[in-house]
Amino acid sequence: MRFLRDHKGIESTEVALIIAVVVLVSYGAYRLLGSNIAAVVQDIAGRI
Amino acid sequence: MDWLLWVLLLVWLFVCMLYDLRFRRVPGRVTLIPLFLAGMYALSRGWWVPPLLTAALIHISDFEPREKRxxxxxxxxxxxxxxxxxxxxTVAILVLVWLLWEIGAMGGADAKLLMVIALLYPQPWIFLWIALVGGLQGLIAIAMRKKEVPYIVAIFAGAFLFSIQSVFYRIS
Structure with a gap:
């Protein structure tokens, strides 16, 4: 399997920075909207 | 999570980091066995969705063409x-890690390490630490005019800092 055969352990510096920014923005959004997102997911789960 | 398991996780991450710094890759047996064990641990705790999703994503990796994946x-x-x-x-973290690997932005060893952490410790805080340390590592690498960074250093350092934070949180 392709994923299991890949043993590389290196990233570009830009990717490391992008991950940091994305995670920080996601964290901020989660703090602001977390409860609303959970309610929407629960609602969809309930309908299914 | 049991503290002994956490110590074992840190030791394993440290060993992976040493491999990565020396060879720029981590042997399959060093990552695959813990990935399997982490999946078993998650299942034993009743968290059946994350390990099954991990297995599905590993399987989907072989689909062709890319759009189908x-x-x-x-x-x-x-x-x-x-x-x-x-x-x-946890699902979002697993998918994001898989996606970063899929687009070639993250090495397979790093992706497996992050998946093991997500399976053993399904909380976002540790990933916040890892991302912050990774960002700092990226900034230092840019200042030193390097194009690539061993992200496993950020994974280990992030997990270690998270451990320290958790210990201080319990003491206070």
Missing amino acids: YAFAGVVSAFAAIFEPATAL
């Missing part, structure tokens, strides 16, 4: 989050 990963992840909303954040 994205479509299947998206659908499987959406259903995983809907059927077990409590694990939605």
Whole structure:
């Protein structure tokens, strides 16, 4: 399997920075909207 | 999570970091066995969605063409989050890690390490630490005019800092 055969352990510096920014923005959004997102997911789960 | 398991995780991450710094890759047996064990641990704790999603994403990685992989990963992840909303954040982390690997932005060894952490410790805080340390590492690498960074250093350092934070939090 392709994923299991890949043993590389290196990233570009830009990717490391992008991950940091994305995670920080996601964290901020989660703090602001977390409860609303959970309610929407629960609602969809309930309908299914 | 049991403190002994956490110590074992840190020791394993440290060993992976040494391999990565020396060889720029981590041997398969060093990552695959812990990935399997982490999946078993998650199942034993009743967290059945994250390990099954991990197995599905590994399987989907071989699909051709690329669009089919994205479509299947998206659908499987959406259903995983809907059927077990409590694990939605872990599902998002697993999919994001897989996606970063899929687009070639992250090495397979790093992706497996992050998946093991997500399976053993399905909380977002540790990933916040890892991302912050990774960002700092990226800034230092840019200042030193390097184009690539061994992200496993950020994974180990992030997990270690998270451990220290947790210990201080319990003491205070």
